[in-house]
Amino acid sequence: MWQWIAEQKYTVGIIMGVIFGLLARLSMLQTDYRQYPTYPHGKIIHIALGVIAAGLGSVAVPSLLDKNYTAITFLTVAAQQFRDVRNMERQTLSKIDSMELVPRGATYIEGIAMVFEGRNYMVIFTAFVAALFSIVFAWYWGIVAGIAAILFTNRFKSGKSISHIADVQKGEVRVDGPNLFVDDIYIMNLGLEDTRQKIAEHGIGLVVVPKNQNSRVTIANLGQRQALLHDISTILGVYRDDGEPALVPLAKLDINDGRLAVFLLPQIKDAEKARQILLNSPVLESAVRLPSEADVTAEG
Incomplete structure (x- = not known):
């Protein structure tokens, strides 16, 4: 042999x-x-x-x-x-x-x-x-x-997760008249009283806080935001059916400081579990931006 x-x-x-x-x-x-x-x-x-x-x-x-x-x-x-x-x-x-x-x-x-x-x-x-x-x-x-x-x-099987570029905090879901907020970040306008009741009962809010300038641009990417919403809805479920646009999970940006508010109505209402899922969600390669690497020289 x-x-x-x-x-x-x-x-x-x-x-x-x-x-x-x-x-x-x-x-x-x-x-x-x-x-x-x-x-x-x-x-x-x-x-x-x-x-x-x-x-x-x-x-x-x-x-x-x-x-x-x-x-x-x-x-x-x-x-x-x-x-x-x-x-x-x-x-x-x-x-x-x-x-x-x-x-x-x-x-x-x-x-x-x-x-x-x-x-x-x-x-x-x-x-x-x-x-x-x-x-x-x-x-x-x-x-x-x-x-x-x-x-x-x-070692190259998986890339970075959200925990590498941002912190995730629990946010307060607040309905002020017809307006929906997560903490102080505006999400959308609610027209029906029934929708407001469902949101008050099932809604969860999270706030993603970027760690630096690069992270701020990355989480602002629309594709990255949609990926976060998909991952968290896949694991926790989503409290909606087809034809109910008012109950769709949303991620809205605070353009002043770069924070991202995430609003969702999961089947399993557990804010801490939702926070952990968001931290473990992948950072998409196509969404990564590095503005700090730009060779820009200030003059004057």
Whole structure:
């Protein structure tokens, strides 16, 4: 057996690469409260794509070692395929989003699609590293390198959450005549007495306070606001049905100091739980802005 392993280094390297590439994809694939990817068919699609990505990363090593550089051009085909995966996710989620009581929003959908494309490239990297060490050194070094690559890729599995850029406080839901406020931040005008009673009974208010100038611009992004509303409504539920616009969760900005007031009517009225959910909500890559990095020089 050991003689066969020594003689078939390329075969062993490709097998090791595929195994660790698939393990990397499995470690980054989970169905959480968003129920996406769906189970089982959504997962089957992404696992199959993970196997393909792992195979591509593994086969690239023997091609390079044999100086068959033209064979590496198949990676460009793989890149096109994974861009198609991103388009598939975008189209699927966009169609589903129209059926949500509280939609994800285009920015959130683009973020999810970007993640699924990027994770396939991380699988290629893991498979390449495991195969390279297995072929150049020995199979057991391939195992060590594969485990290290999985740990490395998992560091990029998720980005920052709201807790990294802002503080979240409980706010007072207040109805002043026809006007609705969370603390001192105006939310909307209420026309019906029945709506006011429902809000008084089920309403929860939260205030997101940015930590710096960059955070202030990020949470002001409309896509980021919609993502917060979707996450909190998915976990706690929403006290409304289709055709009731007055009961839609809203996030309104105080343009003077950058605070964001979040108003919602959840099925589970628990302000502390809602606060924790908001703190753990993701910061969308497409919503991040860094105005403090601008090279602006004041004169005079």
